[in-house]
Amino acid sequence: MALYTTVMEEITGYTGLSPAALFTIVALMAVVYKTVCGMFVAPEDFNKPPVVTANFNSNILNMTNSSNTKDAQPLQLGEVTEHQLKAYDGSDPNKPILMAIKGQIYDVSSSRMFYGRGGPYAMFAGRDASRALALLSFKPQDLNGNLQGLDASELEILQDWEDKFMEKYVKVGHLACPTTNDSGS
Ligand code: HEM
Structure with a gap:
């Protein structure tokens, strides 16, 4: 539990964001990345x-x-x-x-x-x-x-x-x- 609290505090300390906000942003970036990648064809498949x-x-x-x-x-x-x-x-x-x-x-x-x-x-x-x-x-x-x-x-x-x-x-x-x-x- 102490480790969990430390990690959460470190996240806030480093990013200035709450852990929930940070995870939401990371998840959104992953979704955007996947969506954009899906819009292109690999050069070797073209x-x-x-x-x-x-x-x-x-x-x-x-x-x-x-x-x-x-x-x-x-x-x-x-x-x-x-x-x-x-x-x-x-x-x-x-x-x-x-x-x-x-x-x-x-x-x-x-x-x-x-x-x-x-x-x-x-x-x-x-x-x-x-x-x-x-x-x-x-x-x-x-x-x-x-x-x-x-x-x-x-x-x-x-x-x-x-x-x-x-x-x-x-x-x-x-x-x-x-x-x-x-x-x-
Ligand atoms: C302003 C004149 C022209 C320009 C700038 C031009 C440019 C090009 C270019 C850049 C390629 C791609 C070459 C490659 O990557 O292998 C190409 C391919 C080709 N051109 Fe033209 N071309 C011109 C006129 C013509 C004309 C007058 C014909 C025939 C009536 C023609 C028939 C072809 C054909 C059949 C290909 C495809 C060849 C293949 O299957 O590899 N071109 N042309």
Whole structure:
């Protein structure tokens, strides 16, 4: 009891606060700390792509966020139509983001800040963006895989993009009929 009284007196002596006031302040600071920490994402978690599985069911592409699924398979799609690819344009935060260059499809989910909803390059996602990349263009009519009429330097720019993507992202499939004269819609 004497120890308890001494401690209480020391607290008052050091802080000028009553023990009850001091404990209340400490508790409030802990609550504020926890609340503020909960508002931020750890840097290592920020760019984590969702874990995905791919199921082919009657030729319908069906990929879901399966972070709770223990036996998640690496995403590999094989042949995909342009229509199916469109479903992975980054507008759904629970789906992977896919993008094609020269008909080869890459999982660019790790760069959701570029290709996800509201991202600066979201218009390239869910499609073959070869023409736009070759021409360094954001025009809607160039958002397709049509390589017709591109000159040597433009094809070289496209090659540089392809090299970058091959190095940075996992190739997950290819387009069934790569576009040659699509309007980008
Ligand atoms: C004013 C002109 C531009 C600036 C300042 C700019 C800046 C940037 C920056 C800073 C990055 C991030 C690079 C990194 O961290 O790896 C980036 C990425 C990218 N840029 Fe641009 N950019 C410009 C024009 C363009 C154009 C014209 C295109 C194509 C039409 C383009 C397509 C891309 C793509 C696809 C990425 C993402 C590459 C990846 O997935 O790693 N940019 N840009």
